[in-house]
Amino acid sequence: MKNIFIASTSTIHGSGYLDYILDDLKVFFKDAETILFIPFARPSGISHDHYTEKVSNAFSKINIKTHGIHTFENPIEAVKNAEAIFVGGGNTFVLTYQLYKNNLIDILKKVIKNGTPYLGTSAGSNICGLTIKTTNDMPIIYPPSFSALALVPFNINPHYMDPDLNSKHMGETRETRIHEFHNFNTPPVIGLREGSWLKVEGHSIILKGSLTARVFEYNKAPYEVKPETELNYLK
């Protein structure tokens, strides 16, 4: 049974890394003594070691030991044997490129579908969707595909932002960008604001946190859904 925690962000303004969800993660990872961390997204270009150290500091607060996947000789075996998995934020293109390069897409899908608890934040949440086509990141490296883990039957847009009505900037709003996505793709998109997450348990997909999320369905006006809404009707 799937057991997935899809968070918009690792960090909310004015609080430490993973702090705002640490109590929930303690429950979510209650059966795990160790977690396999995948540092491939490298926010600000941080090294795999430094990123793993940062994550290790956070997970030590809930008595979980962190192992970076880059320290294993065989990353596929590391995924197979993991008690729990965390994929952190950074650049979604770099993350996707590295997952394909290390042949990790299929094995990740398999173990997560079979119940290995998975936490994603930001880029690590983007890859839970059907494709990475609704990432906000800069395409700094060319991955062999935009197809992602497809753990949920829609796409994620993390760090969702409402249009700034006072802005004089002429770049596209997030809503315009997702509207453009729907000119070429039909799957729904969930705009997850910072502080929100999706909790997937088997076939159930529930919006968590205190904020509403914005749902974009093909050929429909976008709409808000409240916390605790069951989202498994989307496809």
Next chain:
Amino acid sequence: MKNIFIASTSTIHGSGYLDYILDDLKVFFKDAETILFIPFARPSGISHDHYTEKVSNAFSKINIKTHGIHTFENPIEAVKNAEAIFVGGGNTFVLTYQLYKNNLIDILKKVIKNGTPYLGTSAGSNICGLTIKTTNDMPIIYPPSFSALALVPFNINPHYMDPDLNSKHMGETRETRIHEFHNFNTPPVIGLREGSWLKVEGHSIILKGSLTARVFEYNKAPYEVKPETELNYLK
């Protein structure tokens, strides 16, 4: 001799489409009675016909007749025979996908290097760089490559925005994104603010408009350059 006008945006806040550069375009396109418009980037999913109509209305003010490339049976011949070319903004991935699909990359490079005057705005400016890896757009379609026209020896970041120091949003700033680009790529990037453009004449590349631009070179601190700066030292 190359003759290229690379604009950050088509439109500045509070003014009509192309209005802020129309006087300059009149001079730039002084020898052209017609312009070939490439509407592939489809901002907000606008149709090729509607987009061409919008452009046609703007160019009619400076007595230039607009032809959409989608109305030609042979787009490669249309590029070869064009007196002048304009590639408008929208989604850079959609634009790039369509340019490859229509086999237009090589012929565009060739005619522009041979002197056909070229105007790009936003997505149409992104493709003047080495790659589209510094676009701000959402990757809503998977192009066969991120390589672009390479008309200048660096990358463009149009609609460049300074960090908002009051923001509580945790998504990456533009500067952070470009810094991440330089973890995987070495070419310089020019952050062109809305209202700025680059004027390329042969080997000369001059910053135009009233604003400074931000230059990001590999392994160097970013810096500002003033209008009228010659940028052909970058590579």
